[in-house]
Amino acid sequence: MTNKFFLQAGAILGALGVVVGAFGAHAFKPMLEASGRMDTFETAVKYQFYHALGLVLISILLQNASVLSAKWYNWAGYGMLAGVIIFSGALYTICFTGIKVFGAVAPIGGTLMIVGWALLFWGASKS
Numbered sequence: 001m002t003n004k005f006f007l008q009a010g011a012i013l014g015a016l017g018v019v020v021g022a023f024g025a026h027a028f029k030p031m032l033e034a035s036g037r038m039d040t041f042e043t044a045v046k047y048q049f050y051h052a053l054g055l056v057l058i059s060i061l062l063q064n065a066s067v068l069s070a071k072w073y074n075w076a077g078y079g080m081l082a083g084v085i086i087f088s089g090a091l092y093t094i095c096f097t098g099i100k101v102f103g104a105v106a107p108i109g110g111t112l113m114i115v116g117w118a119l120l121f122w123g124a125s126k127s
Contacts, residue, residue: 003062010055044091051084072123083112
């Protein structure tokens with residue numbers, strides 16, 4: 001069941017990354033350039049895409065994982081998903097609202113993404 005969840009989450013994050021990235025390159029470009037936030041926006045989109053692919057990978061790995069590996073892969077997936085929501089969400093919020101205090105939230109998401117990759121490594125070492 002969780003492999004389906006992570007596959008669906010990765011697919012949704014990937015699709016939304018295309019949509020948000022396209023709007024950023026076209027409809028929001030003048031606003032993002034005027035506020036000097038184009039780089040911040042592009043960082044949010046890139047990390048969203050990277051972790052969408054990471055979730056798809058975890059979904060694939062879960063299909064044949066041992067019980068011990070599956071536990072770590074599940075935690076990795078949840079870490080990546082929460083991390084990208086918090087990290088990219090904070091950056092998108094900064095871009096569209098100008099509220100810079102969300103910059104203090106982004107490292108929490110970044111840490112969760114790092115933990116997700118580390119747990120993926122740990123799960124692979126247990127297989």
